[in-house]
Amino acid sequence: MTGPAASSRTTIAIAAVAVAGTAGLLAWQLSPARSLLEHDLAAGWAGVGWFTLSWSLMTVATMLPTSLPLLRAFARMLAHRRDADRLIATVVAGYLATWAVAGLAFAALDALVRAVVAGTPYVWAVPSLSLLVAGAYQLSGTAARCLTACRTPFGILARRWAGRRPHTEAALIGLDHGLYCLGCCAGLMVVMFAAGMANPVLMIALGGVAALHKHAPWGASLARVTGVVMIVAAVAIGVAHLTGAAGHGGH
Numbered sequence: 024m025t026g027p028a029a030s031s032r033t034t035i036a037i038a039a040v041a042v043a044g045t046a047g048l049l050a051w052q053l054s055p056a057r058s059l060l061e062h063d064l065a066a067g068w069a070g071v072g073w074f075t076l077s078w079s080l081m082t083v084a085t086m087l088p089t090s091l092p093l094l095r096a097f098a099r100m101l102a103h104r105r106d107a108d109r110l111i112a113t114v115v116a117g118y119l120a121t122w123a124v125a126g127l128a129f130a131a132l133d134a135l136v137r138a139v140v141a142g143t144p145y146v147w148a149v150p151s152l153s154l155l156v157a158g159a160y161q162l163s164g165t166a167a168r169c170l171t172a173c174r175t176p177f178g179i180l181a182r183r184w185a186g187r188r189p190h191t192e193a194a195l196i197g198l199d200h201g202l203y204c205l206g207c208c209a210g211l212m213v214v215m216f217a218a219g220m221a222n223p224v225l226m227i228a229l230g231g232v233a234a235l236h237k238h239a240p241w242g243a244s245l246a247r248v249t250g251v252v253m254i255v256a257a258v259a260i261g262v263a264h265l266t267g268a269a270g271h272g273g274h
Contacts, residue, residue: 044083085230117197153217154257161250169206
């Protein structure tokens with residue numbers, strides 16, 4: 024198979040998987056099991072399992088398509104190999120594994136924060152502080168470096184692929200790309216947790232924003248604008264609450 028043919032085949036396969044993931048999320052949203060989309064790890068292993076499934080669907084629907092430039096380039100490199108499909112699948116598996124572990128870490132932190140503030144007068148501050156932290160991270164040098172790596176992912180291929188240990192190297196490509204992708208999208212993920220995962224439309228919209236950050240010519244500028252918008256929203260929510268609380272206190 025030629026390089027362009029392999030690249031096109033990879034695009035079709037990833038698009039089909041992403042559509043299936045999106046359909047799964049939307050069908051879940053409309054089903055009686057909608058409440059299981061919430062990130063509740065307190066329900067024990069069942070809660071962890073349901074969360075992992077919903078988070079994986081979200082990743083497949085919104086994050087995996089943003090990896091197409093790397094996957095297409097890798098497919099062109101492997102056009103002459105009989106095991107090309109398995110190696111591409113290994114990259115995808117490494118990428119999704121990175122996101123699955125990160126999702127569980129996000130969920131555990133989210134549950135801890137909510138448990139600490141539950142029953143206190145500071146519950147209202149969680150969305151505001153989440154947006155503030157997300158916005159500050161979005162404007163950080165770490166986020167900018169990760170975004171640069173995601174926008175030019177061919178450096179990962181050059182660094183990780185030699186062809187001597189193909190499956191190990193493919194897995195490392197997936198893990199590396201997943202970490203960089205996570206690094207540039209962490210602020211958006213914080214917003215997702217603050218808003219709740221039971222809204223797949225919001226998740227898909229945030230995935231669209233992430234795709235623009237990574238692939239639009241003006242994506243790096245948009246990422247900075249997104250960070251500023253998050254901080255402004257955080258301040259607005261805080262001011263609105265404090266103003267409202269002061270007003271109620273005056274009555």
